Amino acid sequence: MRSSIFLSLLAGAAASPLAARQESSTSTSAASVASTSIESTTVSLPTATPLFPIHKSCNSTLSRQLSRAFEETVELATHARDHLLKYGASSPFAKKYFGGNTTVTPLGIFSRVASADRGNMTFRCDDPDKNCATQEGWAGHWRGTNATQETVICDLSFTKRRWLDSLCGLGYTVANSPTNTFWATDLLHRTFHVPQISEDAVHHYAEDFAEVLEMAKTTPEKSAFDSDSLIYFATDVYAYEVAAPGVGCSGDEDDVEE
Ligand SMILES: *[C@@H]1O[C@H](CO)[C@@H](O)[C@H](O)[C@H]1NC(C)=O
Ligand SMILES: *[C@@H]1O[C@H](CO)[C@@H](O)[C@H](O)[C@H]1NC(C)=O
Numbered sequence: 001m002r003s004s005i006f007l008s009l010l011a012g013a014a015a016s017p018l019a020a021r022q023e024s025s026t027s028t029s030a031a032s033v034a035s036t037s038i039e040s041t042t043v044s045l046p047t048a049t050p051l052f053p054i055h056k057s058c059n060s061t062l063s064r065q066l067s068r069a070f071e072e073t074v075e076l077a078t079h080a081r082d083h084l085l086k087y088g089a090s091s092p093f094a095k096k097y098f099g100g101n102t103t104v105t106p107l108g109i110f111s112r113v114a115s116a117d118r119g120n121m122t123f124r125c126d127d128p129d130k131n132c133a134t135q136e137g138w139a140g141h142w143r144g145t146n147a148t149q150e151t152v153i154c155d156l157s158f159t160k161r162r163w164l165d166s167l168c169g170l171g172y173t174v175a176n177s178p179t180n181t182f183w184a185t186d187l188l189h190r191t192f193h194v195p196q197i198s199e200d201a202v203h204h205y206a207e208d209f210a211e212v213l214e215m216a217k218t219t220p221e222k223s224a225f226d227s228d229s230l231i232y233f234a235t236d237v238y239a240y241e242v243a244a245p246g247v248g249c250s251g252d253e254d255d256v257e258e
């Protein structure tokens, strides 16, 4: 472990003077650090993209795939962030998915996926809660109250998820295909469940694509915090600007299966 300097953060009402203290390089106890602390190897705030931690239960084969999957997740989130930085609420995609409301919330959420500190969150490949073994069709799950910062990726994910460069191919359209078609979209959803990334702010309000569109029109203040709205937005933008420039693969909203 690298030696670290912990800086107390001026947080909320309990503002306190900045005070630096040394943490022994052998101590890895996150619990010994106040939850309002930030870790940094230098005095300035970290700016590089931190890696998503992959648990040792993932063997080399799985770990190599997960590393690439997380790179794509960060790429998708980064692109969504940059699109919002450039166009803000005037983006037609922001209008479509967030109702033209302020985009500062989605901007913050995508920024956190792209570059928030990863804390002690982890993605594991064993099956501690036995959901992979017992729940038909589960390809992974957030561990919830059993371990809020942990996510399990079941073997099934490794046979089902597509790479982002297949976006707009194989019959995929944003409107008519599942949000978990790709590693990047599936993992975006999984990071939204982890409080280290989402600060518990992202939830499921809409049930399907039609509801996502309806919500943007009626209660856009919810859309900005809706897991599926955020995923559809990021995918639609990436399809239009990267996968099939100027064309995209939004799909026909009227064909959406209920
Ligand atoms: C991980 O971090 C969270 C939040 O900072 C803390 O509540 C939890 O105890 C930590 N878990 C471990 C295993 O260190
Ligand atoms: C890693 O685990 C997967 C899934 O359990 C397995 O199919 C694969 O053979 C393992 N790879 C190595 C190098 O052990």
Ligand SMILES: *[C@@H]1O[C@H](CO)[C@@H](O)[C@H](O)[C@H]1NC(C)=O
Residues within 6 Å of the ligand: 128, 129, 131, 141, 142, 143, 144, 145, 146
């Ligand atoms: C938490 O652990 C219990 C006991 O092993 C298990 O029954 C439950 O399904 C787990 N919760 C989740 C969200 O996996």
Ligand SMILES: CC(=O)N[C@H]1CO[C@H](CO)[C@@H](O)[C@@H]1O
Residues within 6 Å of the ligand: 099, 100, 101, 102, 220, 221
């Ligand atoms: C925070 C904010 O701007 N909320 C607005 C989002 O859009 C709806 C509908 O136009 C407004 O009623 C909210 O005030």
